[in-house]
Amino acid sequence: MIPLTSDQLNLLAPNARSSYRETFESADVVFAEYGINDNRLRIAHFMAQALHETGGLTVLIENMNYSAKRMTQVWPKRFPAEKDAKPYAHNPEKLANKVYGGRMGNDKKGDGWKYIGRGIIQCTGKESYAKFGNLLNIDLVGNPELAIDPQYSLKIACEEWMEKGCNALADQDDITKITQRINGGQVGIASRKDWLVKTKNVWM
Numbered sequence: 001m002i003p004l005t006s007d008q009l010n011l012l013a014p015n016a017r018s019s020y021r022e023t024f025e026s027a028d029v030v031f032a033e034y035g036i037n038d039n040r041l042r043i044a045h046f047m048a049q050a051l052h053e054t055g056g057l058t059v060l061i062e063n064m065n066y067s068a069k070r071m072t073q074v075w076p077k078r079f080p081a082e083k084d085a086k087p088y089a090h091n092p093e094k095l096a097n098k099v100y101g102g103r104m105g106n107d108k109k110g111d112g113w114k115y116i117g118r119g120i121i122q123c124t125g126k127e128s129y130a131k132f133g134n135l136l137n138i139d140l141v142g143n144p145e146l147a148i149d150p151q152y153s154l155k156i157a158c159e160e161w162m163e164k165g166c167n168a169l170a171d172q173d174d175i176t177k178i179t180q181r182i183n184g185g186q187v188g189i190a191s192r193k194d195w196l197v198k199t200k201n202v203w204m
Contacts, residue, residue, distance in 0.1 A: 002037045003028055008202050016057035022150040034158040035167055040203045045170035048196035049182050050120045060148045062117030064092035118147035120157035132156045
């Protein structure tokens with residue numbers, strides 16, 4: 001088992017939120033359940049993705065406060081021009097309902113906002129909340145804020161990691177495919193690669 005110590009966490013994420021620090025206190029036990037700390041590549045890749053998704057363990061809930069220009073970069077098909085994005089600029093709830101509504105299991109008005117990304121690998125969409133809630137026997141659909149509860153957040157992230165076959169991809173040192181599985185695309189790949197360099201320096 002490859003351990004994750006508080007010193008290592010402080011080195012990688014000195015500004016980590018207290019809730020994330022609490023979450024990772026049990027990391028060795030949780031990782032062992034999912035085989036993530038079986039080798040150094042797996043823990044390095046998992047933590048690189050986690051650190052990117054949470055901004056160095058500082059972000060609990062997805063930030064939907066975008067400028068019109070940034071929306072055209074993140075969602076070019078939905079917002080091909082800035083004029084299309086302007087009605088949603090700096091309006092997180094309206095934007096979340098626009099980009100997430102009607103998909104990912106979000107079938108009711110307001111679901112896009114209610115089930116925005118939360119936690120270590122940003123659990124997103126009612127379908128994912130239901131799936132991981134059922135696996136862990138918790139009501140994530142009824143209580144989406146549980147996705148950032150220290151008792152559950154790491155387990156939810158590990159369930160998603162396992163479901164998407166990321167241990168095998170980490171064994172191959174394939175950050176591109178891991179990012180595709182986690183993100184659904186390659187958004188933030190440069191940042192993810194930078195984090196991987198840092199995590200490898202800690203564990204490799």
